[in-house]
Amino acid sequence: MAGLAQHGVSRRSFLKFCTTLASAMALPPAAGLAMAEAMAAARRPSVIWLPFQECTGCTESITRSHSPTIESLIFNVISLDYQETLMAAAGHQAEEALHQAIKDNFGKYLLIVDGSVPLGMDGAYSTIGGKSNLETLKEVAKGAAAIVAMGSCAAFGGIPKANPNPTGAVSVSDIIKDKPIVNIPGCPPIPVVMTGVLAHYLTFGSLPELDKLGRPKAFYGETIHDRCYRRAFYDQGKFAKTFDDEGARNGWCLFELGCKGPVTYNACATTKWNGGTSWPVESGHGCLGCSEPDFWDAGSFYKALSMPANPLKTVAGAAVAGAAIGVAVSFVNRAKKSAAKAAHETTTLPDLEK
Amino acid sequence: MGEMQFLTWVRGTGLNLAISIFLLGVLVRLLEIYSLGRKKDLAEPRSVAGASGMNTVFRRSIPADGMLKNSPITYIGGYVFHIGLAIIVFLFAPHIKFFQDLLGFSWPGLPSQAVDFAAVLTIVAMLLILFDRISKPVKRYLSTFQDWFTWALTFLPVLTGWMAVQHLLLPYTTMLALHILTVELLLVFLPFTKLFHAFTVFGSRWYNGTVNGHKGVAV
Numbered sequence: 001m002a003g004l005a006q007h008g009v010s011r012r013s014f015l016k017f018c019t020t021l022a023s024a025m026a027l028p029p030a031a032g033l034a035m036a037e038a039m040a041a042a043r044r045p046s047v048i049w050l051p052f053q054e055c056t057g058c059t060e061s062i063t064r065s066h067s068p069t070i071e072s073l074i075f076n077v078i079s080l081d082y083q084e085t086l087m088a089a090a091g092h093q094a095e096e097a098l099h100q101a102i103k104d105n106f107g108k109y110l111l112i113v114d115g116s117v118p119l120g121m122d123g124a125y126s127t128i129g130g131k132s133n134l135e136t137l138k139e140v141a142k143g144a145a146a147i148v149a150m151g152s153c154a155a156f157g158g159i160p161k162a163n164p165n166p167t168g169a170v171s172v173s174d175i176i177k178d179k180p181i182v183n184i185p186g187c188p189p190i191p192v193v194m195t196g197v198l199a200h201y202l203t204f205g206s207l208p209e210l211d212k213l214g215r216p217k218a219f220y221g222e223t224i225h226d227r228c229y230r231r232a233f234y235d236q237g238k239f240a241k242t243f244d245d246e247g248a249r250n251g252w253c254l255f256e257l258g259c260k261g262p263v264t265y266n267a268c269a270t271t272k273w274n275g276g277t278s279w280p281v282e283s284g285h286g287c288l289g290c291s292e293p294d295f296w297d298a299g300s301f302y303k304a305l306s307m308p309a310n311p312l313k314t315v316a317g318a319a320v321a322g323a324a325i326g327v328a329v330s331f332v333n334r335a336k337k338s339a340a341k342a343a344h345e346t347t348t349l350p351d352l353e354k
Numbered sequence: 355m356g357e358m359q360f361l362t363w364v365r366g367t368g369l370n371l372a373i374s375i376f377l378l379g380v381l382v383r384l385l386e387i388y389s390l391g392r393k394k395d396l397a398e399p400r401s402v403a404g405a406s407g408m409n410t411v412f413r414r415s416i417p418a419d420g421m422l423k424n425s426p427i428t429y430i431g432g433y434v435f436h437i438g439l440a441i442i443v444f445l446f447a448p449h450i451k452f453f454q455d456l457l458g459f460s461w462p463g464l465p466s467q468a469v470d471f472a473a474v475l476t477i478v479a480m481l482l483i484l485f486d487r488i489s490k491p492v493k494r495y496l497s498t499f500q501d502w503f504t505w506a507l508t509f510l511p512v513l514t515g516w517m518a519v520q521h522l523l524l525p526y527t528t529m530l531a532l533h534i535l536t537v538e539l540l541l542v543f544l545p546f547t548k549l550f551h552a553f554t555v556f557g558s559r560w561y562n563g564t565v566n567g568h569k570g571v572a573v
Contacts, residue, residue: 223526235467237465237466239447255447263526292527293359294356294358298361299366304452304455305365306451307365308365308456309362309366310370312374313370314370314374315373315377317374318377319381322378322382323385325378326382326386326389327385327389329382329385329389330386333386333390
């Protein structure tokens, strides 16, 4: 705690932070204290953060973690040995820091990856210090105790993997098979989810319980729709039809405007964003479904889930073909009838008397 | 394929295929049926009260004398599930949104609880009708594969849709995808099975009524 106090973090605010995290992760109340003790006592574990095909949005999101100086807390509790955006070093010095961290903490460090890994053109689409992302990932993952795939790109391939995937982008778990990996998808992910997973790891020495997509169940256990404060309007059949109609002003359900909340597992509706200020649906825009695999290719953001995801390309052709076949069949039938009529032989009285 | 990719497929490629086959099939069969025509009836038409096409269209919706008592499940269950289906398909807000995308216009829907109630009634009615078909020896004897198959084609979309809304058995995403997939199966098979009565029922009633009305028989 003395170390934390030096950084202006009081015991009270630290405990409060830990308790918030514990409750956010649905852990028992005592876990808050356990987390506080573990994190305060822990030797600052080394964390290496590798950026691949990404937009730095994930890093931006984490640095905007608003709850009582969470980011300073976490960055002081852990030893962030390599993070290109946040580190002062550059060039050879940065590379050296990375190699030093790997050497000193081999088998113990936590590896965070944001961005997808391009496999196209032997990985030439994204390189750091002359090395392809694939090479770097394999090398650094070797000594990692666990890997956190930060954001939808690292977790599922994200926007770089979107059709037609020009760079051959894949997720971390497509490449690394022999290390525990936790996926924290989102574009970007929620800061408290990130800090929660880190706190869990520091306290219990393991990753939290994951769902089948490798996401922490505590944060990705329920859909946006099921936790949405506008859910009642959905049930009443009250929908905003445009972004500026009366329904929109009344805060009615955004389903018809394309909200993907019903099929998106994330914690936005409960944790909110920007220090609990708001979240997309509260600000009047439907959920994009950014924490789901291939969300970019799941049809328009502004089309309701029950609408066709893509234009129905062959329908007009099928209708024309159907009409043509129908007309052809009717001609065949008429020809048959005329043939039958022509072949008809009149029966006469003598015929019957034969 | 993950569940989200599955959903995207049924909302995209799958839907496109299903609607294409549906439209093609419907047009072929309607043109085929209505272009057949009949020979002109040269006999003097007989005029009898209640013997006309329109009369038959309505009369056939009403049970014949004593039949309601004889097979109440067929009539009442039949009414309940047909009306239930109409409510579910045409008055559930997400479904209206689907039609709006295809047709370009929309109409008001019902609150989801009301549609949910209609869905439960429809499911119960359809199960009773199935049980009736199994338990009555004559009905069972008369049933062909198509009768069981078309029952399943109609029942599955209702069941999966209701289960998706109620969050039963499978995650919503998967159940929603299964729901859309079963609707697509229904669309693909509808034009080529007895489910095509959705398009021909009133036309054939009117035809029978007119032909028989010409002979002075109220059917």
